[in-house]
Amino acid sequence: KQEVTQIPAALSVPEGENLVLNCSFTDSAIYNLQWFRQDPGKGLTSLLLIQSSQREQTSGRLNASLDKSSGRSTLYIAASQPGDSATYLCAVDSSNTGKLIFGQGTTLQVKP
Amino acid sequence: DTAVSQTPKYLVTQMGNDKSIKCEQNLGHDTMYWYKQDSKKFLKIMFSYNNKELIINETVPNRFSPKSPDKAHLNLHINSLELGDSAVYFCASSYYDRVGGYTFGSGTRLTVV
Numbered sequence: 001k002q003e004v005t006q007i008p009a010a011l012s013v014p015e016g017e018n019l020v021l022n023c024s025f026t027d028s029a030i031y032n033l034q035w036f037r038q039d040p041g042k043g044l045t046s047l048l049l050i051q052s053s054q055r056e057q058t059s060g061r062l063n064a065s066l067d068k069s070s071g072r073s074t075l076y077i078a079a080s081q082p083g084d085s086a087t088y089l090c091a092v093d094s095s096n097t098g099k100l101i102f103g104q105g106t107t108l109q110v111k112p
Numbered sequence: 113d114t115a116v117s118q119t120p121k122y123l124v125t126q127m128g129n130d131k132s133i134k135c136e137q138n139l140g141h142d143t144m145y146w147y148k149q150d151s152k153k154f155l156k157i158m159f160s161y162n163n164k165e166l167i168i169n170e171t172v173p174n175r176f177s178p179k180s181p182d183k184a185h186l187n188l189h190i191n192s193l194e195l196g197d198s199a200v201y202f203c204a205s206s207y208y209d210r211v212g213g214y215t216f217g218s219g220t221r222l223t224v225v
Contacts, residue, residue: 034213043202043218051211087153093210099168100145100204100214102155 002027002094006103013080014111021075021106023090028068031093035064035075038087038105047088048075080110115139116217118203124223125193133188133220135203141215143167143208144186146178149200149219158201161186162208193224 003026013019023033032051036044048057048064050073056065063076077084090103116137125131137144145168146158160168161180175191190197203217 031210032213036216041221044216046213046215049213089155091155091214093214098160098210099157100147101157104152104154 002030002092002099002101004090004092004101004103006088006090006106008106009104010107010109012109012111015080015082017080017110018076018078019080019108021077021088021090021108023073023075023103025071025073025092025101027094028071029094030068031098033064033066033073034091034093034100035062035073036089036091038089040086044089077108080108082110082112084108084110116203116205116215118201118217118220120220121218122221122223124225127193127195127224129193130189130191131193131222132190133201133203133222135186135188135217137184137203137205137215139205139215141205141207142183143206143210144180144183145204145206145214146186146188147202147204147216149202151199155202159186159188190222193222195224198222198224 007022034049035047050066061078087105087107089105091100143162145160149155159178164180177189180186200219202219204214206214
């Protein structure tokens with residue numbers, strides 16, 4: 001059974017810092033991994049999608065890596081801004097089930 | 113705008129009532145999903161439909177009945193609402209091979225009083 005864990009659960013940083021959010025999963029048989037952002041009371045916005053054959057994806061200040069063998073993904077945010085404050089969710093699409101399994105999320109606060 | 117749209121955005125209702133949530137996508141996807149986000153913000157899949165056919169049915173009370181009239185629509189009907197049904201329900205869509213990942217709607221916040 002696939003389980004997804006995100007560490008830390010919450011993070012507070014001053015503006016301008018580079019930061020890393022961690023995601024681990026128990027079953028390496030994944031189809032893809034997707035990082036989402038959720039603002040309070042809002043829906044999920046897709047940030048980056050990494051296919052199982054890929055090692056990383058980049059979009060602007062965001063970089064996501066994937067290491068299937070160790071069951072880990074990281075989301076790197078460069079030069080953080082107050083507008084980056086949100087909950088970041090890691091979700092794994094398990095190959096066999098077609099289900100998207102979510103982690104509990106990391107709530108990020110970037111202070112001005 | 114290309115998107116997954118859900119209605120209503122907010123739903124407040126009394127215990128025992130029956131309610132429906134509607135979802136539509138114009139992305140050309142052939143697979144649609146319902147996810148539930150509980151009070152602890154944990155997201156879990158409930159149902160998945162591919163081309164109007166049910167393909168994933170998690171352990172969900174049979175008071176919840178999804179209906180897909182066509183591949184662009186997936187509605188969720190809930191009978192005899194209970195307090196524990198209060199949550200945010202998200203609709204999502206993808207291609208069956210999930211190559212492009214998933215697109216989520218903005219959610220429906222259901223409050224049962």
